[in-house]
Amino acid sequence: MAERVLHVDKLVKRFGGLVATNHAELAVERGSIHALIGPNGAGKTTLIHQISGALRPDEGAIFFGGRDVTRMPMHQRALAGLVRSYQITSIFKKLSVLDNLALAVQARTGSSMRFWAPARGESDRYAQADAVARRIGLDSKLQALAGALSHGQQRQLELGLALAVKPQLLLLDEPMAGMGPDESEKMVELLSGLRGEQTILLVEHDMDAVFRLADRISTLVSGRVIATGTAQEIKDNPEVRQAYLGDEANHAVAH
Numbered sequence: 210m211a212e213r214v215l216h217v218d219k220l221v222k223r224f225g226g227l228v229a230t231n232h233a234e235l236a237v238e239r240g241s242i243h244a245l246i247g248p249n250g251a252g253k254t255t256l257i258h259q260i261s262g263a264l265r266p267d268e269g270a271i272f273f274g275g276r277d278v279t280r281m282p283m284h285q286r287a288l289a290g291l292v293r294s295y296q297i298t299s300i301f302k303k304l305s306v307l308d309n310l311a312l313a314v315q316a317r318t319g320s321s322m323r324f325w326a327p328a329r330g331e332s333d334r335y336a337q338a339d340a341v342a343r344r345i346g347l348d349s350k351l352q353a354l355a356g357a358l359s360h361g362q363q364r365q366l367e368l369g370l371a372l373a374v375k376p377q378l379l380l381l382d383e384p385m386a387g388m389g390p391d392e393s394e395k396m397v398e399l400l401s402g403l404r405g406e407q408t409i410l411l412v413e414h415d416m417d418a419v420f421r422l423a424d425r426i427s428t429l430v431s432g433r434v435i436a437t438g439t440a441q442e443i444k445d446n447p448e449v450r451q452a453y454l455g456d457e458a459n460h461a462v463a464h
């Protein structure tokens with residue numbers, strides 16, 4: 210069995226009388242793209258917040274790289290490689306694509322204060338930034354100002370900023386949100402290209418994208434993970450289909 214990067218064990222989160230996370234179980238394997246789906250209000254955001262450290266669970270545990278991080282503050286989790294996109298760096302619109310990426314590389318290497326570091330440090334950072342630009346399909350836009358990019362390209366750059374930090378696990382919250390069909394398609398292609406080399410836990414409402422991208426899918430209903438499996442197993446699962454009845458996503462699940 211592949212190594213588990215993340216293991217969520219019987220997690221419980223209550224808001225007053227509401228059980229938003231109900232003994233949720235989740236295991237993410239290294240190198241996989243794992244999607245978390247569920248109807249509106251199922252508790253996806255609440256679960257992701259507990260994994261990133263923004264919210265503290267009432268019961269249960271979260272293991273990251275085999276280490277219990279349940280009580281670890283958010284910034285320490287990020288330093289350990291558990292990174293939510295937008296958490297560490299955000300786009301500087303007046304800087305070029307390449308400069309944005311070089312700054313994100315620097316955020317990881319933490320060398321901003323080492324002004325006496327050899328000049329090679331800077332050329333290394335730019336070489337790494339250039340490599341990330343190619344992975345996110347912006348290698349023809351290296352000198353463009355980030356603010357001049359299209360909406361879809363800015364989302365690609367945001368993905369690049371997260372990748373530049375070299376996370377052990379990247380939490381991606383709705384990467385396709387607000388995108389048109391062409392931009393979504395581009396993002397699906399880029400994320401597919403990361404398969405095997407970047408572990409991703411993805412929350413996404415676009416079921417078509419989820420079914421194409423995810424190696425494994427966990428379905429959350431009323432705070433509980435009712436099923437985990439491949440896209441086909443999830444599509445064929447009667448409980449999942451039942452949970453989506455009446456939801457706009459039912460169409461996507463049923464096809």
Ligand SMILES: Nc1ncnc2c1ncn2[C@@H]1O[C@H](COP(=O)(O)OP(=O)(O)OP(=O)(O)O)[C@@H](O)[C@H]1O
Pocket residue numbers: 224227229247248249250251252253254255256
């Ligand atoms: N801070 C809070 N205080 C009280 N209730 C909350 C809070 N945050 C979330 N909830 C409730 O917890 C439940 C789960 O919400 P959550 O936002 O995690 O679901 P979701 O699956 O992310 O939904 P969506 O797909 O609509 O974004 C909902 O009933 C929501 O109203």
